[in-house]
Amino acid sequence: MALYQNDDLEYMIDDYYDMAGFEDDPFEETQQQRNGEDSDFEDDFDMTNPKTDTSALEARNGKDIQGIPWERMNFSRDKYREMRLKQYKNYESLSHSREEIKKGCKTVEKGSTFYDFQFNTRLVKSTVVHFQLRNLLWATSKHDVYLMHNYSVMHWSPLLKRGKEVLNVAGPIVSTVKQTGSLAQSLSRVQISTMAVKDNLLVAGGLRGELICKYLNRPGVAFCTKLTSDDSAITNAVDIYRSCNGLTRLMTANNDAQVRVFDTESFACLNLFSFSWSVNNTSVSPDGKLFAVLGDSADCLIADTQSGKVVGNLKGHLDYSFTSAWHPDGMILATGNQDTTCRLWDVRNLSKSLAVLEGRMGAIRTVKFTxxxxxxxxxxxxxxxxxxxxxxxxxxxxxxDLFGEIAGMSFSPDTEALLVGVADRTYGSLLEFNRRRCNAYLDSIY
Structure with missing residues (x-):
């Protein structure tokens, strides 16, 4: 994957994408009102002005879900969308034509509503530190959301509209778990590139190959280390999963072409698997027996979690891949690629993809199943x-359809909510959507 050292941390995505691309910026008025200054996260959490938020009722009455005052802008929303689609620059590692991409893409009927807009709050603002890595938001319930902002991982409660810091990585970080022969080492000022939260365990990876593990119900950081001495070996992805024997394990994917497996109690490294290209993403199947390996190759691999042996090679993508997810039944694997498509694979027949789903504008950076x-x-x-x-x-x-960089998205475990983190200087926020149920009585109430 592309390397990037970001000393300022915030909003490095502007270096890669000319998001507006117009002589007149439709957001200009609001930015001038803010005097070009970005509020820090603490200030955002202290805000009490409800006008920055948007409710479902307000949206039904015509307010923009992100609170963008289009009536005061130089462009209408539709006009800005039209120009943005024309001028957005998708990052490519390998050259490919639009004709190649569209070949074989599934015809999809759009216009359904499975999740209704519920609320948008600008008291929460995500940060993206590497333009290709977007797993920076996780929901452990519909009332518990974890996101990364600058040097902090924050917890946000959509129910209470209240946030708190759960992990600060700006200063010294020291492991509290002391094991004989442990790989633990102190860290400082970590730029978090990826994260995952599951089973009360928060895991974060860093731009210089760092790994940080914290149990949410225990004080301090349980384990931290540098996975490699190579400063360019970014920790691209972390995956918390149940092994085939029912134990919780942690898998990391790095730019040094290594995949590492850790025990989540002792934090001993149990396995190290090597591949021929930088590994951008891994995901483990629901039964814990297989894992997908994606990286700086047009091919994606499926390997055995115990031996690391490759048992399948998935061919069809035209660029590098950065995200994957397994259907809960373990039969379908979804892979997201910089060629702007998501491919679905049936693990019982890997000769070709089951379906190709095309995005509108850019790479597919995050994929999730309910x-x-x-x-x-x-x-x-x-x-x-x-x-x-x-x-x-x-x-x-x-x-x-929204405006702004997407830092991450997550379904709640009960499938009732979809949370989307937006990283933007002015309109950074957390969008909440609720699953639509076929219940006319409840619908009439709300």
């Missing part, structure tokens, strides 16, 4: 989140 397997969501780097109905054979979809 825990019941009914829906799959894929997010582009900016502006678009797509939700597919698996029951329809991925033929029906909802398109969430």
């Amino acid at each position: 825990s019941d397997g009914r829906f799959m969501s894929m997010a582009e780097p900016a502006d678009f989140v797509h939700i597919y109905d698996a029951r329809s054979g991925y033929c029906k979809a909802q398109e969430i």
Whole structure:
């Protein structure tokens, strides 16, 4: 993957994407009102002005879901969308034509609504530190959301509209778990590139190969280390999973072409698997027996979690891949690629992809399934989140249209909520969507 050292940490994505690309910026008025200054996260959390938020009722009455005052802008929303689609620059590692991309893409019926807009708060603002890595938001319940902002991992409660810092990585970080022969070492000023939260365990990876593990119900950091001495070996992805014997394990993917497996109690490194290219993402199958390996190759691999032996080679993508997810039944694997597509693979027949789903504007940076397997969501780097109905054979979809870089997205474990983190200087926020249920009585109440 592309290397980037970001000393300022905030908003490095501007260096890669000319997001507006117009002589007149439709957000100009609001930015001038803020005198070009960015509020820090603490100030945002102290804000009490409800005008920065948008409720479902306000949205139904015509307010923009992100609170963007289009009536005061130089462009209408539709005009800005039209120009943005024309001028957005998708990052490519390998050259490919639009004709190649569109070949074989599934015809999808758009216009469905599976998740209704519920709330948007600008008291929460995500930060992206590497333009290709967007797993920076996780929901452990519909009332518990974890996101990264600058040198902090924050917890946000959509129910209480209240946030708190759970991990600060600006200063010295020292492991509290002391094991004989442990690989633990102190860290400082870590730029978090990726994270995951599951089973009360928070894991974060860093731009210089760092790994930090913290149990949310215990004080301090349980374990921290540098996975490699190579400063360019970014920790690209972390995955918390259950092994086939039921134990919780941690898998890391790095730019040094290594995949490492750790025990989550002793934090001993149990396995190290080497590949021939930088590994940008791994994800473990629901039964814990297989894992997907994606990276700086047009091919994606499936390997055995015990031996690391490659058992499948997935061919079809045209660029590098950065995200993957398994359907809960373990039969379908979804892979997201810089060629602006998500491919679905049936592990019982890997000779070709089951379906090719095309994005609107940019690479597919995040893919997630609901825990019941009914829906799959894929997010582009900016502006678009797509939700597919698996029951329809991925033929029906909802398109969430917003403005801003997408730091991450997450379904709540009960499938009732979809949370989307937006990284933007002015309109950075957390968007909440609720699953639509076919209940006319409840719908009439709300």
